[in-house]
Amino acid sequence: MFSKVLIANRGEIALRVIRACNELGIKTVAVHSTADSDAMHVRMADESICIGPPAGALSYLNVPAIISACEITGAEAVHPGYGFLSENANFVQVLEDHDIKFIGPTAEHIRIMGDKITAKETMRNLGVPCVPGSPGGVPTLDEAYEISDEMGFPVIVKATAGGGGRGMKLAKTREDLEDAFFGARSESKAAFGNDEVYIEKYLTLPRHIEVQVFGDGKGRAVHLGERDCSLQRRHQKVFEEAPGPCITPEMRERIGKTCADAVANINYAGAGTIEFLYENDEFFFIEMNTRLQVEHPVTEAIFGVDLVKQQIRVAAGEDMWFKQEDLSIKGHAIEVRINAEKLPNFTPCPGTVTQFHAPGGLGVRVDSALYAGYTIPPYYDSLIGKLIVTGTNRPAALARLRRALGELVIEGVDTTIPLFHALLDEPAVQTGDYDIHWLEHWLEAQETA
Ligand code: MV4
Numbered sequence: 001m002f003s004k005v006l007i008a009n010r011g012e013i014a015l016r017v018i019r020a021c022n023e024l025g026i027k028t029v030a031v032h033s034t035a036d037s038d039a040m041h042v043r044m045a046d047e048s049i050c051i052g053p054p055a056g057a058l059s060y061l062n063v064p065a066i067i068s069a070c071e072i073t074g075a076e077a078v079h080p081g082y083g084f085l086s087e088n089a090n091f092v093q094v095l096e097d098h099d100i101k102f103i104g105p106t107a108e109h110i111r112i113m114g115d116k117i118t119a120k121e122t123m124r125n126l127g128v129p130c131v132p133g134s135p136g137g138v139p140t141l142d143e144a145y146e147i148s149d150e151m152g153f154p155v156i157v158k159a160t161a162g163g164g165g166r167g168m169k170l171a172k173t174r175e176d177l178e179d180a181f182f183g184a185r186s187e188s189k190a191a192f193g194n195d196e197v198y199i200e201k202y203l204t205l206p207r208h209i210e211v212q213v214f215g216d217g218k219g220r221a222v223h224l225g226e227r228d229c230s231l232q233r234r235h236q237k238v239f240e241e242a243p244g245p246c247i248t249p250e251m252r253e254r255i256g257k258t259c260a261d262a263v264a265n266i267n268y269a270g271a272g273t274i275e276f277l278y279e280n281d282e283f284f285f286i287e288m289n290t291r292l293q294v295e296h297p298v299t300e301a302i303f304g305v306d307l308v309k310q311q312i313r314v315a316a317g318e319d320m321w322f323k324q325e326d327l328s329i330k331g332h333a334i335e336v337r338i339n340a341e342k343l344p345n346f347t348p349c350p351g352t353v354t355q356f357h358a359p360g361g362l363g364v365r366v367d368s369a370l371y372a373g374y375t376i377p378p379y380y381d382s383l384i385g386k387l388i389v390t391g392t393n394r395p396a397a398l399a400r401l402r403r404a405l406g407e408l409v410i411e412g413v414d415t416t417i418p419l420f421h422a423l424l425d426e427p428a429v430q431t432g433d434y435d436i437h438w439l440e441h442w443l444e445a446q447e448t449a
Pocket of ligand 1 (some may be wrong): 131156163164165166200201202203204208229230232235277286287436437
């Protein structure tokens with residue numbers, strides 16, 4: 001096992017990793033920008049090192065500075081959290097060259113899944129059901145017409161280098177295809193320096209269902225069920241739950257086994273998420289995320305496992321300590337993301353937190369790096385905390401969420417807390433009868449009301 005781990009991240013996820021290290025008896029090194037000297041992750045780690053100025057590109061994404069911090073402190077491994085360098089194959093390569101372990105999958109697996117065409121082709125070959133679409137890249141408008149006419153409209157043009165909704169254009173009809181094709185290409189070129197695109201049949205009213213997988217890097221892998229993350233705004237998740245309200249145990253077992261077998265087959269190491277669109281009782285693979293996700297706690301809550309500890313164990317070369325038959329679901333969990341944003345426009349709202357009180361009690365977890373007197377800097381993501389509740393079933397989890405939200409106090413900055421009080425009053429949220437477009441439509445309706 002490692003004796004010292006460096007956490008290349010900030011905020012709540014840095015605390016999450018520090019806590020896992022503490023329980024494993026591993027010393028921790030925090031890195032921080034000059035804007036984060038007073039941040040909780042710096043206080044909570046055993047050691048800390050400043051790695052650059054406020055901008056993420058100059059600090060939390062500064063590979064040479066992070067390598068130097070490892071060498072100065074003697075850290076043997078790096079946990080990247082999510083975002084920043086968590087899916088950067090080049091970073092993993094550089095760590096490897098310096099004999100520092102990356103707590104996550106190999107550079108090759110990150111590269112494969114980062115290229116969305118290769119990811120899809122890999123998954124299709126492994127028996128994972130995919131959205132119908134072009135077999136590979138679509139280099140010309142003529143070919144775009146050919147494949148789309150064959151499939152039928154609507155279609156969606158996606159950037160090969162994209163993901164998470166960036167560089168994506170919908171063509172509802174044949175008349176829209178030219179603009180969608182060139183729009184996706186130029187957006188992709190500008191954002192990623194790569195203008196390759198592919199085309200898929202557009203699914204009109206799916207849910208976003210993602211399967212949590214975990215591999216030991218040596219041909220064994222398990223699944224930990226699914227999460228329903230359909231409630232999103234501009235590709236930002238706001239409310240996530242597990243298990244998925246519309247997924248039966250039989251479907252879970254089938255898609256879960258398909259996913260676990262697929263990642264076992266490629267010797268995948270650590271935590272991964274296989275994203276699907278789910279429509280008419282069918283799963284369609286869209287992307288795989290090769291990192292720990294923001295919403296991992298809902299899975300931890302219902303399976304009773306610590307995914308971060310497992311990541312660290314596997315990276316240290318130990319065997320995974322669970323087998324599929326050891327894993328079973330207990331209850332229902334919901335996470336809401338608390339952002340420092342002003343409603344109704346979700347305008348980022350950095351500033352000083354004057355009061356902070358976290359809810360507690362049975363089945364309540366708060367992952368947050370806030371404290372009273374903390375000043376939220378304007379340079380980073382506006383996520384300031386996650387509230388995760390667990391109940392014996394979905395209605396119990398919803399009741400607990402309402403109760404816990406009532407106890408949560410954050411003063412001094414605007415937050416998205418009022419959104420969740422309002423959502424809990426919605427019949428569609430109460431019954432779980434929503435799709436990926438429900439929240440955006442609801443928000444629009446709120447504005448005109
Ligand atoms: C789609 C789709 C419909 N059909 N692909 C958006 C983010 C990226 N992960 C994939 N996305 C979508 N891909 C096909 N073939 C609709 C979306 C989509 C979406 C997906 C998940 C959650 C929220 C979404 C909001 C808008 C569009």
